[in-house]
Amino acid sequence: MIIDCHGHYTTAPKALEEWRNRQVAALGNPAATPDVNELRISDDELRETIATNQLAKMKERGIDLTIFSPRASFMAHHVGDFQTSSAWAGICNELCHRVGRLFPDEFVGAAMLPQSPGVDPATCIPELERCVKQYGFVAVNLNPDPSGGHWKSPPLTDRHWYPIYEKLVEYDIPAMIHVSTSCNPCFHATGAHYLNADTTAFMQCLSGDLFKDFPKLRFVIPHGGGAVPYHWGRFRGLAEMLKKPLLRDHLLHNIFFDTCVYHQPGIDLLTKVIPVENVLFASEMIGAVRGIDPETGFAYDDTKRYVEAAALTPQQRHQIYEGNVRRVYPRLDAYLRGRGR
């Protein structure tokens, strides 16, 4: 089977955005804050937004299942305070959970966390636990920069983040390291901030020794690892200069890259440079880049075409499509086995 480990609910009904707009508008005036229960979206509406969008494309492209989390650019952790993020994360996660219940064979949830700038990440644990225990979610998205492009949190190797890591290890779920929108005018969200965050997160891990403290912690770095595979020689050399072990030993038991790279030469490089057991199939469809590539006549984000055309054996392709994802997301594997898959 083919598992896309990186999908967001980018097509949620308009009512969601309207509720959020009301929440944001009320920031200076708490009495006007909308109640969570004021958002009403029917199952039919959810079904419609999925069936005509993500699911239609999955069928068209031959993708069997998507790990599905709230829209990354809408997490906007920089907005308001912890209460703001908490209500918003609760709503967004619940919608992904409902999508998973409506389409149990095609969608399994991953959580956004109610992060907020300057707030102890431990405050995210109740929502994380709810999503794992009540919803059966199989992963979380962790934002290394809840300030939205100002980068005011400590590096991912700092003890600041350890309460989250302890829970991830306890539940045996990976974190996709995924920023949200940028409110720094220097950084275009999907054209700079996302890729920069991927590179930054990798280099933070390279500089530190986080995985000595958490040998079972697993990070998925999306968007093909930002600039990392393209500069793999640079990173190998920097590891040597920083007196770290070889990257394979230092990081590759714990860090995985997805295949959200939207042209053939990029996927060719990724699959050539990074050991195949560290590459996870993903498309982030329907996401940042929605057009048809005039050079191929196919969607930019139809990454399955690139993986099909890459110089891989059928066995390696199977690892990327399914085997690696089941290994990195053991709760997904258990869920699938429970359904005889």
Add this chain to the structure above:
Amino acid sequence: MIIDCHGHYTTAPKALEEWRNRQVAALGNPAATPDVNELRISDDELRETIATNQLAKMKERGIDLTIFSPRASFMAHHVGDFQTSSAWAGICNELCHRVGRLFPDEFVGAAMLPQSPGVDPATCIPELERCVKQYGFVAVNLNPDPSGGHWKSPPLTDRHWYPIYEKLVEYDIPAMIHVSTSCNPCFHATGAHYLNADTTAFMQCLSGDLFKDFPKLRFVIPHGGGAVPYHWGRFRGLAEMLKKPLLRDHLLHNIFFDTCVYHQPGIDLLTKVIPVENVLFASEMIGAVRGIDPETGFAYDDTKRYVEAAALTPQQRHQIYEGNVRRVYPRLDAYLRGRGR
């Protein structure tokens, strides 16, 4: 001939760093600021640091000439105020000029600018003019983030930067877009901040219409363009979504990428994806990555080996090594012609 368009004086005599340390130590106490004339470095010392380092490696690797600018990570524009940067840039540029006079066949200067956070870039013009007119420098390094990792300046497309661009066009010199060190603990300087800045600068240009205002302005984006060539499909798709022309028309008359990518698959991708006329040979030697790659037995930053092994015709290789650099740096071309080369 083979021209390396990206070299820094990373091996300057210790006295330079000592002068800088005194300057920084005096920040709270202007009376203690060392005078520029207190720094004394002899020609022999300069000769020694070059002959045993950059020049030795150039000879070993077969590189004929390097465009040589002050050490990027030491620019540290975030330190002090405009006066601080002004004295420091003046000293560093003069040293590069002296290296060029001592080795006129092998080194030609490029300027650092006395940028300072929050200060009008127009204040850099006197130093820029001095370097071009008195020193014969052929380019400048422009730091898009003088705050050193906090990204508080407007994007490169903002009118904020136009006074610099007007001078670059007037003198027909390119700017290499090159940040300095990071004082944001999230960003490792050479492992994250440099690459992020390259990606960010490209995306700023993609999002705007700067080159409509300055059709002759030329930017060199170092380190192989950060994440850009690896994600070329993403950027082509984003240009379409932002209703911009094809990247070739929108940006590639004005933006060039160097070859500071430290492994073969990276150079293979760069030279495959980016039109050959937009690729400029460079190594940034002696720079960020100084070791020997155990996988090849050669220096990571010996980028000529990768260009030699890439699938290029001799004519294309000549463009990358020399033709493109002479076109993008016309003052270098004039200098070389004046010397019968």
